[in-house]
Amino acid sequence: MRFAPSVPRFLREAISHELESNEHIRWLGMPKAVFFTPTTTGIFVFGLPWTAIAIMITSVSMKASHGLHPSTLLTLPFILVGVGMLLSPICTYAGSKRTAYVITHRRAITFQGGRTLTIRSYPPEKLQQIFRTERKDGSGDVIIQHTVWPDADGHRRSAKLGFFRIAGVREVERMLKELGRQATQHKEIGTWEITSQ
Numbered sequence: 001m002r003f004a005p006s007v008p009r010f011l012r013e014a015i016s017h018e019l020e021s022n023e024h025i026r027w028l029g030m031p032k033a034v035f036f037t038p039t040t041t042g043i044f045v046f047g048l049p050w051t052a053i054a055i056m057i058t059s060v061s062m063k064a065s066h067g068l069h070p071s072t073l074l075t076l077p078f079i080l081v082g083v084g085m086l087l088s089p090i091c092t093y094a095g096s097k098r099t100a101y102v103i104t105h106r107r108a109i110t111f112q113g114g115r116t117l118t119i120r121s122y123p124p125e126k127l128q129q130i131f132r133t134e135r136k137d138g139s140g141d142v143i144i145q146h147t148v149w150p151d152a153d154g155h156r157r158s159a160k161l162g163f164f165r166i167a168g169v170r171e172v173e174r175m176l177k178e179l180g181r182q183a184t185q186h187k188e189i190g191t192w193e194i195t196s197q
Contacts, residue, residue, distance in 0.1 A: 011100045029101050032165040050085065051124075101166065101180065107123045108163075123183070127176050132172075
């Protein structure tokens with residue numbers, strides 16, 4: 001298959017290596033590269049006062065001790081955490097460039113690059129409860145798996161897996177639902193064979 005120039009070489013190689021013999025790609029896409037998402041925006045906004053307060057405390061501590069005192073070093077991790085939060089938009093943008101979504105005639109696959117490459121495969125039976133969120137421009141997310149659980153403090157946590165920030169989200173959802181119907185059809189055929197015997 002010929003890949004679009006926008007797909008990085010390492011993703012092309014990963015996709016080609018992942019596909020089974022005679023497995024054909026029906027659709028391939030990448031998330032829209034953005035700096036700010038709802039999650040990233042929240043982290044960035046929280047990071048602004050966090051970093052400012054950490055720097056202020058460090059500055060006051062250095063003035064009080066007339067230089068770099070060992071106690072001042074205790075505030076440095078807080079500054080680093082703040083810098084990490086302020087850099088989260090850049091990490092989000094870079095992550096978009098290292099992510100690809102694939103639909104074949106057998107399954108849906110996500111490729112998420114970073115220090116390591118994470119590959120998730122969703123056969124038809126895993127595509128039974130998908131849903132989409134659509135924006136005004138026709139882009140959006142197709143959620144394949146939504147998990148909710150309580151943490152140690154009893155707070156509600158959730159995680160979503162799927163195709164995020166993709167163009168033409170409605171058509172992609174249609175293709176995934178069509179693929180998911182294969183599992184239902186196979187079950188119906190199997191039931192009919194058992195009954196007929």
